[in-house]
Amino acid sequence: MNFEELCLDTRILRAVTEMGFEQASPIQAQAIPVAIEGKDMIGQAQTGTGKTAAFGIPLLQRVDPHNKKLQAVVLCPTRELAIQCANEMRKFAKFMHGIKVLPIYGGQDITKQIRSLKGGTQVVIGTPGRVIDHIRRHTLKMATVGTIVLDEADEMLNMGFREDIETVLQTLPEEHQTLLFSATMPKPIMEIAKTYLKEPEIIKVVKKELTVPKIEQYYYEVNPRKKAEVLSRLLDMYDPELSLVFCNTKRKVDELVEDLKGRGYFAAGLHGDLKQSQRDRVMNGFRNGRTDILVATDVAARGIDVDDVEAVFNYDVPQDDEYYVHRIGRTGRAGRTGRAFTLVVGKEIYKLKDIQRYCKTKIKRQPIPSVNDITDIKVEKVLEKISGIIEQDNLGKMIDILEEHLEDSDYSAIEVAAALLSMEMGDAVLDNNSGEEFGDTGAEPGMVRLFVNIGKKDRVRIGDILGAIAGESGMQGNLVGAIDMYDKYTFVEVPREYAADVIEAMKHAKIKGRNVNVEPANKK
Numbered sequence: 001m002n003f004e005e006l007c008l009d010t011r012i013l014r015a016v017t018e019m020g021f022e023q024a025s026p027i028q029a030q031a032i033p034v035a036i037e038g039k040d041m042i043g044q045a046q047t048g049t050g051k052t053a054a055f056g057i058p059l060l061q062r063v064d065p066h067n068k069k070l071q072a073v074v075l076c077p078t079r080e081l082a083i084q085c086a087n088e089m090r091k092f093a094k095f096m097h098g099i100k101v102l103p104i105y106g107g108q109d110i111t112k113q114i115r116s117l118k119g120g121t122q123v124v125i126g127t128p129g130r131v132i133d134h135i136r137r138h139t140l141k142m143a144t145v146g147t148i149v150l151d152e153a154d155e156m157l158n159m160g161f162r163e164d165i166e167t168v169l170q171t172l173p174e175e176h177q178t179l180l181f182s183a184t185m186p187k188p189i190m191e192i193a194k195t196y197l198k199e200p201e202i203i204k205v206v207k208k209e210l211t212v213p214k215i216e217q218y219y220y221e222v223n224p225r226k227k228a229e230v231l232s233r234l235l236d237m238y239d240p241e242l243s244l245v246f247c248n249t250k251r252k253v254d255e256l257v258e259d260l261k262g263r264g265y266f267a268a269g270l271h272g273d274l275k276q277s278q279r280d281r282v283m284n285g286f287r288n289g290r291t292d293i294l295v296a297t298d299v300a301a302r303g304i305d306v307d308d309v310e311a312v313f314n315y316d317v318p319q320d321d322e323y324y325v326h327r328i329g330r331t332g333r334a335g336r337t338g339r340a341f342t343l344v345v346g347k348e349i350y351k352l353k354d355i356q357r358y359c360k361t362k363i364k365r366q367p368i369p370s371v372n373d374i375t376d377i378k379v380e381k382v383l384e385k386i387s388g389i390i391e392q393d394n395l396g397k398m399i400d401i402l403e404e405h406l407e408d409s410d411y412s413a414i415e416v417a418a419a420l421l422s423m424e425m426g427d428a429v430l431d432n433n434s435g436e437e438f439g440d441t442g443a444e445p446g447m448v449r450l451f452v453n454i455g456k457k458d459r460v461r462i463g464d465i466l467g468a469i470a471g472e473s474g475m476q477g478n479l480v481g482a483i484d485m486y487d488k489y490t491f492v493e494v495p496r497e498y499a500a501d502v503i504e505a506m507k508h509a510k511i512k513g514r515n516v517n518v519e520p521a522n523k524k
């Protein structure tokens with residue numbers, strides 16, 4: 001549907017056209033007419049499908065630029081989202097002179113915010129805590145608010161904002177419109193809706209799968225100690241313009257950023273422990289391409305909309321099914337394509353299966369790219385660069401220099417070229433160790449079943465065997481699973497990516513003074 005068909009204010013229509021929006025997305029086509037009428041509404045649509053405009057456009061259309069009182073409030077879970085949403089709203093309002101849109105959030109000087117608010121702000125986009133703060137100080141007067149929006153409502157509840165949201169909702173005047181938006185709609189949201197929304201129109205644009213079909217989804221089974229290595233191989237292989245990498249904890253974010261920087265990538269971290277000014281700097285760096293890898297926790301990156309995020313990496317499998325949807329939704333936005341990669345360690349494969357069921361989508365297993373794959377790709381890139389330079393036909397001086405040096409040198413031209421190539425390529429990557437070679441050993445998914453033979457077993461307990469395996473291979477003990485212990489042989493299961501290490505380590509190990517032989521079970 002065209003935006004012309006949506007009966008928009010001509011000034012908004014002009015702005016939308018200028019922004020390059022041609023067709024309204026399905027959620028916009030359905031939500032905008034309902035919201036313009038002033039009805040309450042619940043909107044659910046996949047990530048990156050334009051929910052901001054779906055509430056932002058009708059909200060602005062209902063604002064009177066000549067009235068300088070507060071008329072609309074949008075609640076968002078994070079400061080970054082408040083800023084992003086305010087920026088998008090300002091673009092929609094570009095030709096509506098006299099409309100002021102202001103983001104307010106914690107961490108920013110409150111007196112400065114108060115001063116800005118005094119200048120006649122009709123639309124406030126804020127985080128719940130800071131909005132309440134202003135309500136208590138009487139610097140936000142809710143009595144004149146006609147529209148309230150809860151964006152990413154589920155995330156706000158997850159973050160413990162439920163009470164704050166209810167407090168805000170209770171300050172609203174009798175006559176008002178409530179719009180509730182989210183990519184997912186769990187139960188607690190429906191409870192809020194029941195209590196605070198009046199006969200809401202429910203607009204659901206959900207396809208069979210929760211994730212966007214244009215995002216290709218892959219997973220890799222990895223050894224936890226080689227995660228950073230695998231990540232950098234994938235980065236080299238796919239060479240995304242911008243990437244977002246998710247970790248489950250702030251500490252992991254910091255560690256991984258250091259690791260990636262050490263490997264020569266332009267990476268920066270984003271999480272809740274950073275000061276607001278640092279967070280702003282990181283986001284700006286990412287938006288303008290100074291940083292090409294943003295490593296973040298879930299909360300920090302929710303709803304973030306940056307063009308050209310071509311790949312999302314789940315460095316850790318998300319703890320929550322819904323997080324997966326939101327994480328990978330940072331790519332493939334507004335109809336673009338994208339790729340999502342998940343690194344899976346051992347039994348996390350079961351979590352991933354849950355996620356697939358929840359999303360009703362298929363995440364394909366892929367082998368970890370080998371050193372050779374990466375080398376091929378790197379060589380190809382260097383050669384491309386080289387042909388570019390040769391074609392510029394500007395090499396006379398360099399050719400002279402080389403000819404002079406090669407004349408009385410022991411090296412051939414090809415050797416020199418090879419040396420330059422190796423300089424350009426940087427460090428070779430580590431060996432491949434995906435456990436692929438073991439095939440099906442009858443183990444649980446993600447595991448390899450090993451046959452452990454220690455000859456006569458009178459004094460040996462299963463615990464001794466498991467302990468030795470963990471100890472010798474440096475793997476955490478709880479990753480080794482005991483399957484069966486018979487008179488002469490024992491089966492154990494270890495994560496696929498450890499299997500080779502275990503077999504190697506056990507060649508030189510003894511259990512209770514006896515030599516051991518460990519092999520994949522399918523070899524028996």
Ligand SMILES: Nc1ncnc2c1ncn2[C@@H]1O[C@H](COP(=O)(O)OP(=O)(O)OP(=O)(O)O)[C@@H](O)[C@H]1O
Pocket residue numbers: 020021022023024025028045046047048049050051052053182183302303304305329330333334
């Ligand atoms: N009709 C449209 N045509 C083209 N681009 C659009 C259209 N509507 C929105 N966009 C762009 O699509 C991107 C994603 O929009 P938006 O951030 O509103 O998605 P969202 O549904 O809120 O996603 P999330 O669930 O991740 O918060 C933005 O860059 C926005 O400018």
Ligand SMILES: [Mg+2]
Pocket residue numbers: 051052151303
């Ligand atoms: Mg959004």
